[in-house]
Amino acid sequence: MGSSHPSAGGAADTPAEATAADVAARVRDTLEVVFEAVAETLADTTAVLTAAADRGTPPTTGDLAALRPGLEHRLGRLGLVSGIGFVAAPGLLADVPAWLEWWQSGADGTVRPLLLDLDPGHSAYSDxxxxxxxxxxxxxxxxxxxGPYVDYLCSDEYSLTLSAPVTVxxxxxxxxxxxxxxxxFEAAVMPVLRELPGPACLVNARGRVxxxxxTRYLAGxxxxxxxxxxxxTGPDGAADHYGARLRACGSIPIVLATAPAG
Structure with missing residues (x-):
């Protein structure tokens, strides 16, 4: 085909740097896919618990078994998700004091339930x-x-957990x-952050990077x-702090913090 031509200034064309708004939107889209799976799990769980309430008996772990086909499907569909499920409020279920209806992907790609001992007499993670x-x-x-945090309960891996309340x-x-x-998550969003002209980080509502x-702020x-x-929660979803610009990633509870280049 034809040869390439230099730009009017004499230099080869280079990709334009991304704006903070662009990056925030792309981070939002990456995590919104995960939250959509959480929302599907929330809807399934609400239906199961509402059915138990309608029949006038407390739900049991047997009722929550109805969630498993959906959980397995979401794990198989979403490569970014390593585990998914419902974590019951203590005292919700009639047959156990606490429960995680949780499925996760193994290193070999298999999907399996997480089996935990939540007896407070045996487990340090029961609460x-x-x-x-x-x-x-x-x-x-x-x-x-x-997070990020070391997920001792489920995987012993450095993880983020995205969650939403279930109410009945x-x-x-x-x-x-x-x-x-x-x-x-780093593999998905680090290339996007590097398109910005200056240093940046993604921070949760607690200030955890x-x-x-x-280089001043490491993950965790x-x-x-x-x-x-x-x-x-502010009306603008943005603020300035000592030269840094803070921008919410849409409705995702993550803030993009950017500093001036140079």
């Missing part, structure tokens, strides 16, 4: 109610992104949630000072 992925949706009624009859019943390995191109560290939750 999951203080963890951000559970407490934030319970306390705020909103979706949450927790106006009462909190637990959370629908999905896990994403941090390495998989998820992914960063800024806390970025102190800004009120990230206020940025997420």
């Amino acid at each position: 999951y109610t203080h963890w951000d992925w559970y407490a934030l949706p319970r306390d705020t009624g909103l979706r949450a992104v927790a 009859g106006g009462a909190f019943a637990g959370v629908a949630a999905a896990d994403v390995y941090l390495s998989h 998820a992914v960063s191109t800024d 560290s806390l970025l102190r000072g800004p009120d990230f939750a206020a940025v997420l």
